[in-house]
Amino acid sequence: MQHNPKKINSELNPNVSVDCVIFGFDLEQLTVLLIDRGEISSAFGPRLALPGNLIYDNENLDMAADRVLDELTGLKNIYLEQVGAFGDPDRIHKESDREWLKSIRAEPEARVITVAYYTLVTMSQYKPQASSFAKNADWVPVNEIKELAFDHFEILQAAKEKLKQKIKIQPIGFNLLPEKFTLSQLHRLYESILEKPLDKRNFRRKIQKLDILTSLREKQRGVPHKPSLLYEFNEEKYQELTQTGFDNFGF
Amino acid sequence: MQHNPKKINSELNPNVSVDCVIFGFDLEQLTVLLIDRGEISSAFGPRLALPGNLIYDNENLDMAADRVLDELTGLKNIYLEQVGAFGDPDRIHKESDREWLKSIRAEPEARVITVAYYTLVTMSQYKPQASSFAKNADWVPVNEIKELAFDHFEILQAAKEKLKQKIKIQPIGFNLLPEKFTLSQLHRLYESILEKPLDKRNFRRKIQKLDILTSLREKQRGVPHKPSLLYEFNEEKYQELTQTGFDNFGF
């Protein structure tokens, strides 16, 4: 007798969800794309939450995160990194949380374990999608976020920490910037991720030594001060580097 | 109508398991505690697997990992770090895998997502427990492991990598050593975790500068060569350090 794995697998898994910390950079500070759950929940707890959804039984975890991201932003092939699994049995305790879960088709009685991801997107490429919950999404500067629904604030902290560690080891920050950017923007980006000031000259020296920037012959326009040279990220050089193995990017 | 969360929660969650990479150090090399799944599975695939089990609906993930660890080793309060969630829908594909899952009460048709942990234990404190599956557990040097059941080899690689990164940032290695140890043993430990040779004098200089070692007035006994001084890990100093924040331990 032949059994049909499709049938089994194409169902929603009621026990496992993914949540995404979608980082952006508005050229001033690090921001996160959050969902406003609306009035219903506001009387009970924080309105804002990380975007997320239950996984399907036939997709792997990364795919589920990609899907959530795509539904919300329309973006594909985005830098994605797993933060970890979060699963306190009492992580969903408020009535408003149960209501919310019903609205995304989850069984509110069941315990849900969530696998958290963080992603890095270029904010200027983001266009809100038509999907129901995407309408209420908005960017919020990370250091203005004081609380989130469920255990999402905890997840956010963990994601920030992971990002901090990662950027000391690999130049992933470019995923947050437009194609052309200035050294000052890159500088501010590093400062806002690491949450500490970095000496301008030392930063520039260090980043230049990596030899993954291509200086364009183009300047900033329309700024009320000396215009900056624009740079491009040089993917080839970066590939070379990762081959030969590099580690130290410590700020 | 009152519902009883206990009833719901005390059941096994058929969809989520934890697997533990239990690291030990035999004073020569890094080892991992593996389960031998026995003859039944040997015809189909690797006999060796990471210890793991389904989680209960009323325990959080860390607790589940602690439980697995306790059942297997009798050890409590062990250094525990999450590696991440692994959940390819096809991670269980062999008939032998299904048999094995049945034996630990899992539903073999269901997709299982596993949350992987690594733990650091002092090998000399380990005494095999009476539990059924613990009888077939044994230490295997990490660099002799070429394959494991399910996706456990992949998990092992990820755990090794995490450990490598972590030990560059925090002196967690002491969890793998007995209370009293020599600098040479610590040295070999770092080499086997980082999988590269470290200059003896430079290593000693660096580790001493951290100021978290207490030199005992005691020497090694019964070794056929110049006996080494014994050292102790100084937890107080370490706490001080972590407060003031320290990062750089890079080798």
Added chain:
DNA sequence: ATAGCTTTGTGTCAAATTTACACTATCCAA
């Protein structure tokens, strides 16, 4: 008791990296 084996324990110097720090150049706007 001695010779030989094995591992411990130690210092220095050159090179590279890190840190701290201030002024001129360029563009826009008034």
Added chain:
DNA sequence: TTGGATAGTGTAAATTTGACACAAAGCTAT
């Protein structure tokens, strides 16, 4: 033309890294 704002640049001192060799201590076998 002046004032405001940010871009862009160099150096010197301190610290850290990396490379490298030999005497001391205990055990074993003769």
